[in-house]
Amino acid sequence: MTLLKIENLHINYGHVHALKGVSLEVGEGEIVTLLGANGAGKTTTLRAISGLLKAVKGDVLFNGDSLKTVKAHDRVELGISQSPEGRRVFSTLTVHENLSLGAYSRRKKDWNVVEKTRRFVYDLFPRLEERKNQTAGTLSGGEQQMLAIGRALMAKPKLMLLDEPSLGLAPLLVQNIFKTIREINKQGVTILLVEQNARAALKVASRGYVLETGNCVLSGSADDLLADEAVRKAYLGEK
Numbered sequence: 001m002t003l004l005k006i007e008n009l010h011i012n013y014g015h016v017h018a019l020k021g022v023s024l025e026v027g028e029g030e031i032v033t034l035l036g037a038n039g040a041g042k043t044t045t046l047r048a049i050s051g052l053l054k055a056v057k058g059d060v061l062f063n064g065d066s067l068k069t070v071k072a073h074d075r076v077e078l079g080i081s082q083s084p085e086g087r088r089v090f091s092t093l094t095v096h097e098n099l100s101l102g103a104y105s106r107r108k109k110d111w112n113v114v115e116k117t118r119r120f121v122y123d124l125f126p127r128l129e130e131r132k133n134q135t136a137g138t139l140s141g142g143e144q145q146m147l148a149i150g151r152a153l154m155a156k157p158k159l160m161l162l163d164e165p166s167l168g169l170a171p172l173l174v175q176n177i178f179k180t181i182r183e184i185n186k187q188g189v190t191i192l193l194v195e196q197n198a199r200a201a202l203k204v205a206s207r208g209y210v211l212e213t214g215n216c217v218l219s220g221s222a223d224d225l226l227a228d229e230a231v232r233k234a235y236l237g238e239k
């Protein structure tokens with residue numbers, strides 16, 4: 001079943017046409033990756049799905065329903081949660097408080113469920129539990145990244161939008177993050193993953209789309225994209 005469908009999406013920033021008719025689909029339970037060079041429109045696509053940007057043309061459908069009139073906070077309620085690039089944690093709040101804020105959007109709050117989700121996050125990232133009373137601003141880059149993902153999970157999303165989760169992490173932590181993405185997916189969360197690390201993203205994803213200057217120029221199974229000569233040259237560092 002299709003969980004997310006983007007149809008002919010156009011997004012402008014003033015005179016900059018950031019998306020020029022992007023279409024893509026994510027099926028329930030899938031991990032799908034969005035590849036592309038800097039400025040291709042990956043973050044813009046995620047922000048349009050979250051409702052942070054308004055489309056000039058085209059539509060985003062979730063569970064078959066148009067999100068055109070659905071505000072960003074109501075999209076979280078529907079089950080769409082974004083872990084933003086650059087970590088954007090609340091630096092003066094503790095790890096524990098940051099996680100609580102992630103659950104804030106849930107209108108019918110059941111504290112048992114909130115605590116269960118927090119348990120799940122701490123089991124995924126034991127480092128966060130060790131640091132639960134530490135303010136987020138004093139965490140390392142990798143720990144802040146874990147916290148951003150953990151906070152997005154606290155909303156109990158059906159669809160998680162991950163923007164560059166491995167950015168700036170040491171190689172060992174990068175491996176861990178991809179393992180965690182698989183783990184989150186196994187718990188039934190569908191994932192749309194934006195990554196510069198195309199090889200790792202294609203290993204964890206079942207399918208992918210390639211964006212170039214606001215257009216979707218290629219799509220296919222992860223295996224097909226890994227074998228594609230243009231993808232290998234442009235994104236996998238091969239000559």
Ligand code: ATP
Pocket residue numbers: 013014016017018036037038039040041042043044045
């Ligand atoms: P990166 O990997 O570098 O983050 P990206 O694929 O996520 O790239 P976007 O951030 O979606 O790319 O940007 C798409 C285009 O829109 C770029 O040309 C960018 O310069 C432009 N853009 C993004 N945000 C703004 C903004 N706030 N104002 C004007 N132009 C913007």
